[in-house]
Amino acid sequence: MKNTSYKFLSLVMMLVAFWGCQEDAEMHTEVTSVKTLYSPENNAYMNLGAQSSAIFEWEAAKAADNGVVLYDVVFDEEDGDFSDPLFVLPSDGRGMQRRLTLPFSELNRIAEMAGIQPEGVGKLQWSVQSSKGINVQEILDIRTIEVERPAGFPAPDELYLTGTATEAGEDLGNAILMKKTSANTFEAYTSLKAGSYFFAERNAGEPDTYYIDGDKLRADGETAYDGEEKVYRIRVDFSNGTTEIHEIGAVELWFAPNGEFLTDLPYTSNGTWMVEDYPIEFKQESWGRDERYKFRFMVMDAAGNSTEEWYGSTNGDNQRPNESTGPAYWYMVPVTNDRWNNCFKFATEVDNAAADIQIIFNADVSNYTHSVSVE
Structure with missing residues (x-):
């Protein structure tokens, strides 16, 4: 009998403890x-x-x-x-x-x-x-x-140019990859024709898109272009939501020994200018034959103001390139219009030969560059 009573009391105590714990748990979550x-x-x-x-x-x-x-x-x-x-x-x-x-x-x-x-x-x-x-x-x-909100957007890792006005057309998969020039800025040297264009963060799927409105960068739209087909430099700055469009006119080869421009380099496509089979003759000086050169871009802003932009070597002076010359020699950077400083030098075999000269300003190369070749 006592054993039965003890079992009953134990059961009651367990139930009381369970109910108490349940009430404590509910109380611990009440707010x-x-x-x-x-x-x-x-x-x-x-x-x-x-x-x-x-x-x-x-x-x-x-x-x-x-x-x-x-x-x-x-x-x-x-x-x-x-x-x-x-x-x-x-x-x-x-x-x-x-x-x-x-x-x-x-x-x-x-x-x-x-x-x-x-x-x-x-x-x-x-x-x-x-x-x-x-x-x-x-x-x-x-x-x-x-x-x-302030101007600007978070900068994407990549930016593409696409639309009916572009060289690549409106197929997003063929969009032009723009050059990333800093953490927040992109640019492209390209031609535009009548149509429309916009920027996309990716060239597949449904990327975020942007367009130019005056000199501002806006989201979700496109920019109409109804002018003649021309070459432009398009710059986009995500940090402050601004854009710049400059027309690129003549791109010319400056030959320092003669103090003159030898030839224009016609635009081809994809940020590339090229002249083929152009005859090059070094200038004879008392100390040897002079072969120095660099390039001038004529650039026009939206207001029609024209300026010169010179591109040359990272070095103030150079030796003639040869088979062992690295790719950095050919990199083109902004320089002054000084006749001699920051000039490149043609290779020896270019003298009295027909040369193919190409300028490449696109995202396919790590740095804007050029090449000179003879057959």
Whole structure:
């Protein structure tokens, strides 16, 4: 009889302990919603081009066990209902503080996700959800902020030029890869004909696209071109959302010994100029035969102003190239219009021969370069 009583008491104690643990577990996850947002004020304006941060603060939620409450700040579009928010991130202190310090650069990224264009003004909604890691509470208070985005976009790893106005046509798979000239800038030397063109981050799938609007870079569109077929240098800067288009006129071979331009190099395609079978004769001097040369590009801006751009060697002076000369010798860099400095030298076999001279300014080469060959 006693044994039966002990078993019954043990069972009762186990049930009491189980119910107690269950109640403790429920209490450990119980937390109130955030009832009041403190800052920023509703409809506060923020210019995201400044080097600053937005500070978000709110009233504390309460946990049934008086323990730690976790907070997530949620953002949505102006007309969103937070059922599928744009962005969610924990508050400062890995979600344990009643404050979020958000750099404007990050807020700019959220604004981009909301479809607000660079240099555009738009609104975002924000609120705070409380939890104990589970049992996330509903949103009670919602505020709006008005943001002005700076110019510019995050720079892609690659940029392609495509469209009916381009040399490659409108097939994205054949798009022209632009030269990446810095972390945020790209350029292409190419011809345009009547049609339209735009830029794409990839040459397959459904990439993000951009277009030129005046001198600004915009997202999701294309630029119409209705002029004559001409050669252009197109530059794109993602850091500030600007573009430059310059017409490339005559590209000429400067022969320093005579102080004159020997010939134009006609444009072919894909950022390449070439003259074939051009006769080259060095100039006889008292000390030997002089063979120095470099190149001049005539460049015209959108206003019709024409300027000279000279390209020559990275070295102030050079020796004649030979079979062992490395590719860096042929690299072309901007230089001054000085008659002699930064000139290349023709190889010995070019003297009194017909030469093929080619300039290559495209993304197929590591550095803009040229070649001189004779048969």
